[in-house]
Amino acid sequence: MSAVQYIDTYEFTQLGQDTGGELPLPRFSRFLGGLPDQAEGSAVKWSLQGERNTAGERFLRLHVQACPRLSCQRCLLPLDWPIDSDSRLQLVNSEADLDDMPDDEFGESIERIVGARRFDVLSLVEDELILSLPYVPKHDVCPSDAALPGLRDETPPDAAVRPSPFAALGKLKKD
Numbered sequence: 001m002s003a004v005q006y007i008d009t010y011e012f013t014q015l016g017q018d019t020g021g022e023l024p025l026p027r028f029s030r031f032l033g034g035l036p037d038q039a040e041g042s043a044v045k046w047s048l049q050g051e052r053n054t055a056g057e058r059f060l061r062l063h064v065q066a067c068p069r070l071s072c073q074r075c076l077l078p079l080d081w082p083i084d085s086d087s088r089l090q091l092v093n094s095e096a097d098l099d100d101m102p103d104d105e106f107g108e109s110i111e112r113i114v115g116a117r118r119f120d121v122l123s124l125v126e127d128e129l130i131l132s133l134p135y136v137p138k139h140d141v142c143p144s145d146a147a148l149p150g151l152r153d154e155t156p157p158d159a160a161v162r163p164s165p166f167a168a169l170g171k172l173k174k175d
Helices: 009-014 121-131 143-147 165-174
Strands: 018-024 043-052 058-066 069-071 078-080 083-092 112-114
Touching: 009 043, 009 058, 009 083, 043 121, 058 121, 083 121
Parallel strands: 083 112
Antiparallel strands: 018 043, 043 058, 058 083, 069 078
């Protein structure tokens, strides 16, 4: 399996070829835009395999693994986000075919891309990385929560003393 940047998707799927590789994360500058500095030695592992079914439809199966560093939106501390993505993309001949084709036999939508004689594989890998990022990254339990007990998710101490503003309304209703 040799890593290449450009493939002919028609030949690649016809022959059932595969390719893959491992590249440093900084190679994907579009993906890293807006992200914090990455850990030394961070890498992206990827593999791409061409497939063709009995109906003659062509597919690319993409597997991408990485662990970029993000910023937790709760505590703003670094958060390593593991990505392990598997995608199956159907190749179509033109942009008009992207929406015109039916869903699969289970009624699910199939992701489609336009095939090409010179297709940039690394751009596809980078697109998959971007799509794998969470909209709002956050720790399951922020490290700062353990260091600062009593500051998060607790009711204020004076909340137990104050009566509910609706208690007075309840009394009026009963009278």
